[in-house]
Amino acid sequence: MKKINFGNDKNIISNSLKRIRSERKLTQGELAARMQTLGVNLDQQMISKIEKNTRIVTDYELICFCQALGVGVNEMLRDFYDKLKG
Structure with missing residues (x-):
């Protein structure tokens, strides 16, 4: 299977996911449980x-993270958009 990266990144939401999850005062385990209720086995x-940007x-999964955290896709991708603007 071919590895897909964007520059050195495996994904473009790592920082936003951690920030938003922390703002919601959720542990990684609690977020995983929310994702599982949405049918995503994480x-x-x-x-x-x-x-950690290694997966x-x-x-x-992006859409379900947004649903589980109560944010829109644009909010989840905000750090990426800001990075593109430089």
Whole structure:
């Protein structure tokens, strides 16, 4: 399977995910539980890898993270957009 990266990044939401999760005062385990209620099989270790930018994020995972955290896609992608603007 071909590895897909954006520059050195495995995903573009790592910083936003960690920030928003922390703002919501959720542990990685609690977020994983919310994701599982949405039908996404992620555990605490997988969320840790996403936040450390060592795991990719699929499109449906992105949408479910937004749903689980109560934010829009633009908010989740804000750090990426800011990075592009330089």
